[in-house]
Amino acid sequence: MRQKVTSPAPLVNSLAPNPETPDLQLGSSRAPERPGLVFHSGGFPAQEDFPPDGRLDQSGQRKTFFGTLRPHSSRFLLYYAPGWDLNPYFVYELGDGLRIALGEERTRWTYPLANLRGVPVAFRSDRPVVDGAPLKGIQAAVLRCTQSGASFAPEEALTVEEALRAYTFGAAYAAFAESELGALAPGRWADLVVLGEDPFTVDPEALSEIPILATIVGGKVVYER
Structure with a gap:
């Protein structure tokens, strides 16, 4: 189980104009009933994750x-x-x-x-x-x-x-x-697309131009070119 953070802690120096403002902080939720992580960048909240039980393992975010x-x-x-x-x-x-x-x-x-x-x-x-x-x-x-x-x-x-x-x-x-x-594997949903070219061999600059020939959701064809 990953450690639960219980108090704010500045990590690095500031990127903001005010050198006293930490660039990044990792701390606990401002709401005690919703424990989790709060990331701050330049003094402003950048992301808040609130696992239901305060842990950062598979039972949370x-x-x-x-x-x-x-x-x-x-x-x-x-x-x-x-x-x-x-x-x-x-x-x-x-x-x-x-x-x-x-x-x-x-x-x-x-x-x-x-x-x-x-x-x-x-x-x-x-x-x-x-x-x-x-x-x-x-x-x-x-x-x-x-x-x-x-x-x-x-x-x-x-x-x-x-x-x-x-x-x-x-x-x-x-x-x-x-x-x-x-992934395409037994027991998983048959959600996939059929591509007109192999993304592993096409020129990387042409990846976005690969045509979509078909889209299959749950084993059913929902789009066909």
């Missing part, structure tokens, strides 16, 4: 979302957070603006992927904030480029296999449904 984390902060949180939840397409669709707003150093800490190897990662759509098509998200996770073609922390890129796993098993794990969803 399995996902936490984030934006910018210093490398040593993310390593610390690998222990406390049972999983990560994010949309890799933010890098492509919002990346140019983020690079201007954050600067070079903090851009390297934004939406890390490779640095989170070792814990389950769930990719999500985040619609209507950005385009939620999974193939576009996979391409963004692999290329780590913005709309202008600029690199965005390319050292955080994933492989196609890792990105696919985040959209399938990772998402199922975050929903406590990994025994029913997230």
